[in-house]
């Protein structure tokens with residue numbers, strides 16, 4: 001039976017979050033923590049595959065204790081089981097250390113029930129790198145199928161999956177061996193409202209929580225800040241662009257206004273002593 005692990009992360013709602021103007025860092029307390037929106041699509045796809053082929057959906061997160069809420073959200077969507085790895089030793093992890101810790105957890109989950117498919121979101125809305133999924137695939141020596149916007153077929157018995165990968169000008173069809181890892185685009189599905197029975201199940205659900213000591217064969221220096229070679233040299237908030245000018249009237253009038261603006265800019269440019277721009 002198909003066993004899918006969906007990797008999910010709790011993130012601050014970046015539509016609401018404020019920046020601390022003094023430190024130029026995110027004021028995480030200023031925004032509610034939500035399930036990373038891309039990961040909701042990953043879980044929804046896993047649940048749809050379970051309905052198509054039968055099987056089990058487990059979700060996995062690395063995060064602090066409040067991340068249990070994100071797991072409960074996945075149970076609402078239809079996941080069967082939730083695993084969380086949470087330990088101070090994981091703190092300060094970059095994508096390399098995150099993928100290492102998650103890989104160790106997936107290895108442990110595989111011992112409970114062999115994993116056929118791992119599904120990640122395309123990226124998170126706070127870190128935004130899209131590196132964790134391919135990082136896990138590399139460590140587990142699985143094919144990484146990125147930018148997946150349709151799962152056409154899964155054949156566990158014969159050990160292959162067929163997917164559509166989004167390209168700039170269309171899509172390509174890929175057949176991969178399984179187990180494999182997919183990171184999925186938002187348009188792969190619509191996440192519907194949860195059923196009342198799933199919501200009740202989620203309210204009561206308690207995930208399995210592991211600390212570092214519960215994982216096997218862990219090379220501790222590869223965890224957390226120690227295992228993170230990424231250096232953040234500077235963080236700053238982008239300045240808001242100043243308001244533009246709205247061009248009025250029909251196309252001819254708008255073209256004239258645009259020309260006037262460009263000529264005005266040329267004069268300014270000439271006063272500053274610039275050269276090299278021809279109108």
Ligand SMILES: Cc1cc2nc3c(=O)[nH]c(=O)nc-3n(C[C@H](O)[C@H](O)[C@H](O)COP(=O)(O)OP(=O)(O)OC[C@H]3O[C@@H](n4cnc5c(N)ncnc54)[C@H](O)[C@@H]3O)c2cc1C
Nearest residue numbers: 007062092094095098120121123124127128129130131132
């Ligand atoms: C030096 C440094 C220190 C950092 N310290 C911290 C810290 O203390 N606390 C902190 O929260 N962040 C910290 N970060 C940010 C952290 O590295 C990233 O948020 C994390 O590695 C995931 O990367 P991402 O957000 O770019 O995920 P992406 O690579 O964009 O995520 C792709 C997909 O991978 C999966 N995924 C990503 N992260 C997780 C996760 N944690 N659990 C399960 N699945 C996941 C999801 O499916 C997600 O959609 C730090 C970053 C750096 C560079």
